[in-house]
Amino acid sequence: RSVYSLHLSMVIVLGLLFSSLLVRNCFGAFPASVDCQSEPQKGYKFCDSSLTPEERASDLVSRLTTDEAIQQTWTIAPAISRLGIKPYNWRSNCLHGWSASGGHWDSNVTWTVFPSPMNLGATFDTDLVLKVGQATSDEGRALHNIMLEKFNGESTEAAALNCFSPNVNLLRDPRWGRAEETFGEDPFVLSQLGVAYTRGLQEGDTPHYVKVVACAKHYVVHSGRDNDRAHFVANASMHDLYDTYLPAFKSQVVGAKVGQIMPAYSAVRCTGSPDGAPDCANRFLLRSVLREQFGGHNISVCSDNGGVAQVYETHHYVATAEDAAAVSINASTDLDLGHDAIYSKNLGPALKDGKVTLQTIQESVWRNFYWRIRLGDFDPAQMVPYQSIGADHLDTKANQELNLLSAQKSIVLLKNEGNMLPLKTDLKRIAVIGPNAASDRTPLSNYAGVPSMVINVMEGINMTVTSGTYIAYASGCKDTRCSDKDGFDDAVKAAQGADVAIMVMGLSGSLEGEGHDRDPTKCGDVTQDTIGLPGCQQSLVQTIAATKVPIVLVLMNGGPLSIAWEKENVPAIIDAFYPGALGGQAVADVLFGKYNPAGRMPVTTYVGEKELPAVENYNMSYPPGRTYKYYTGEPLYPFGYGLSYTTYNYSGLSLSSSTIKVCDGLTVSAMVKNTGQMDGEEVAQLYLSFQPQSSLSYPVPMRVLTVSA
Helix, strand or coil: CCEEECCCCCCCCCCCCCCCCCCCCCCCCCCCCCCCCCHHHHHCCCCCCCCHHHHHHHHHHHHHHHHHHCCCEEEEECCCCHHCCCCCCCCCECCCCCCCCCCCCCCCCCCCCCCCHHHHHHHHHHHHHHHHHHHHHHHHHHHHHHHHHHHCCCCCCCCCCCCCCECCCCCCCCCCCCCCHHHCCCHHHHHHHHHHHHHHHCCCCCCCCCCCEEEEEEEEECCCCHHCCCCEEEEHHHHHHHHHHCCHHEEEEEECCEEEEEEEEEEEECCCECCCHHHHCHHHHHHHHHHCCCCCCCCCEEEECCHHHHHCCCCCCCCCHHHHHHHHHHHHHECCCCCCHHHHHHHHHHHHCCCHHHHHHHHHHHHHHHHHHHHCCCCCHCCHHHCCCHHCCCCCCHHHHHHHHHHHCCCEEEEEEEHHHCCCCCCCCEEEEEEEEEECCCCHHCCCCCCCCCCHHHHHHHHHCCCEEEEEEEEECCCCCCCCCCCCCHHHHHHHCCCCEEEEECCCCCCCCEEEEECCEEEEEECCCCCCCCCHHHHHHHHHCCCCCCEEEEEECCCCEEEEHHHHHHHEEEEEECCCCCCHHHHHHHCCCCCCCCCCCCCCCCCCCCCCCCCCCCCCCCCCCCHHHCCCCCCCCCCCCCCCCCCCEEEEEEECCCCCCCCCCCEEEEEEEEEECCCCCCCCCCECCCCCCCCCCCCCCEEEEEEEC
């Protein structure tokens, strides 16, 4: 990334004051979830901090009864009081800041809600994503410590020191409901940004401890249909498996040293797994690939919520809960996430019936405790620097500055006809229209935390323009589904006489998300394109366009939106995705020129749903192909696309060699010059293109991103 100059205007200074002080021990640390200071465990090896985590975990597991070991394979791990081990809940999420899901927080506890992972993908900026991961882990540690204080050392849901992030599934199809959770469609970008985020979560001041245990998900061939994930079997060629779906996970294991992996709900049928085993029970994926090929021997594999139960309940891969428990732990799924507690209820009978060995159970428990030891749970508080992180690390000014910067960097300028943007701040009248214009919820994306404040687009504009500017607001639609035109008249009135109409349209969590993909919507009785603006939203844009008031279209979305009519008829368009708690300020900064947009599309935008194969088809090259690597059609906006308020010139391209050998390196250099009138950033992208090879048994991508800077 070549940065010429960066002007960050912060208009928000956030402070956080707690009405009561949290009581810490004499070392300035919060209560521990394991008591290694009392007898008899004080003298046991697992409490000896001079030994390696491997040695300590082995000693601990050797001291457990069979029933105690079995109970530790459940994510709601009960206490082992005789060894000083308190209850531990493994369930937390931190996709873009720590998630509040399932947590029991006091009303005065707030923290940072960063832009969605799709936003972070649009930055192409590994350093930025690393910093977001670091801020998230600081806040996660603080929230964990606050909960330890509240519940006397017991870890509770949403406050554990592991989190089910990052999501490194690539966006293969825009209809997938969880598009917002990923960094985009390219395996290279997914790998680079995923590694950066995991390193930010796990690495801290000392290599002896991890700050938070990251959990890369959903392993491995998984990107819709989310509606059918509990029983869906993805058919994948070995080429697609290793060239498309596995690289980001391999990078997590090899490059980031990730602590946990979460298998997908779905199943995979490929040459290595011809019976289509569910991912939790897939020995090929978990033992052969993850542990043996990638070297992830110490990784704790945690099922998705209810994933082990689905092995028999919905996949019908086996007939009973006991068989599901046995086949899953034998495949190498170490932790059973879910309130049905399949492992803790059924591994005992499975052991008695000879379906699983005690050694297999102990190996899983070993991996789980290994990571708790790496977190510092078993060590004196003064040895673990993260044990003193408290509320003063939440919602800090530095984190909010990073939050705003992340949102600014992620915004993609798609069109700017006649240099309509940036707008002047002293316009007489501005119409702000659309179902997302004044929404506080849509910008936060899913798995959000609890922000101290949200600045929506309407508020961001109001904070930016001069006092003499009149802002007329109308939602135009009662919600993003926009099934009728009841609010159109108010929108037209707002637009009348305006210098510009800023229309904030797009999607929301009610239209895409976990467990529900994007489905067709209706405007009255007319069904709309599934990947276009939902309901009557396009009709609203057309209605305002008919007033002849110039329009700036602001999109909010996870998966890309097909906006073919808008591309031709609206003079200025930006994609803000789901820009987080300060997203409205970031959008306003771009619209009015305080920030020069530099985001690039992390996905391909297709003309319409008719261009796409069936969602269930996981063949990447099936005509007309998926993602920029294989798509042979003409995209509406290509992967990597994005405009700026300035211009850049590339010159002096040179290669260190005219040929390249297998596993050898090649240096490519070029001069990039800002030739415009405004400071800005340029995301330089280098692709390798390939000629078709008829002699190969697998498809060759048309081009592959190799470097972005």
